[in-house]
Amino acid sequence: MQNAASSALVVAGWHRMSYSFKDSYFISQELETHIRKLHAIVGNAVTDKRFIVFGAGSTQLLNAAVHALSPDNSSSPARVVASIPFYPLYELQTEYFQSVDFQFQGDTSLWKNSSDTSVNLIEFVTAPNNPDGQMNKAVLRGPNAKAIYDHAYYWPHYTPITAPADKPLMIFTTSKLTGHAGSRFG
Template structure:
């Protein structure tokens, strides 16, 4: 798969298939935490982060690992008496930033969640070459219902432990799903393997530009700041095209941005879902043309009311 080969390095590594990246994330934690001679591994992430990291760990309630919150709580406390597993989402969900690990040390293991590391969602500064990284096909082709993810693993022992987890939990991935994914990838990589990325990047970038143009006129709302960056896939500097807009309510009275937007019949995901302030809401811009038009019309109406109520402040 030439397009995949330009985004990640697989030579000398092991590949594991899973029922979506969701299953693989917990399989990775299971594999990295097994060590009966030590206390449970502390699973952490940097806010704002994908809520599944916290939810899975609390659900499984394992004796081998426990969820311990934000990396900021442990940044100066990574001594030999603790083991850490840090989730790094890059690009990040919800803000699209290319995050890097925060914790350092021999007792820190890192899982890179690369679900959005595709050229239509982010510039690819270099091929991904992490010790353990997880991808999902749904963010490439849009077929989330197929439930297919893959993990690229450097350490054979970690690979073997992940395989044990997958065998015991689901006995592997359905052959029907694997065949469907193969057909999808064959279609996605026809020709030079760039056509699908050129089309989807153009669409996502257009969505981002249009959204910024609306919010730029507002003092009530703001968006995350993303900068152009060189992309090794397109071999050029490219403008941002994130999957999500992280909207902030700037007015003092709008302490719960989710409720503010909901009152205007616009639904996002609350900041607290991502362990962040309630002044933030995640808006999905991975939408069909019709759905995106509805979203922009609602936001445009909100900003227009801002003008009407206080035109001198705009």
């Protein structure tokens, strides 16, 4: 605070406001390279041949993932579930959007033995889990079950990194990596 002027950082309003970075300078290719490098050094995620998607915190990405995995079919909305005890925002945010394409349905175990293959299921798998730190694994199987792996806490200062996470859809955030929750970067 004593050096406010000399430490000020000015970001132009147009800077990085784009969906693309190839052949343009809007979103930083350098940033993506560093994210891949960070995961490689820590050994907590496979990023080869994966897309990196940025979000306003992982909160935004959690619902972007639900939206992306839901069928565009209001007569058969996706059922979104998580294993109790789960991070309450999954339920709050899924309900908040009042979407016709997805609905929060509570505890994963209620759907474990479902034989109804017409139901699309989206399971939040939180490892380590908030609030109990368990290394949760996906419970639901079958062609209509998709998982969103929330690895917000899969960093060595929270848990041993036993192997790089290698799932189709994995979410990380600077909130829990460095405590930069206010920067809103997932």
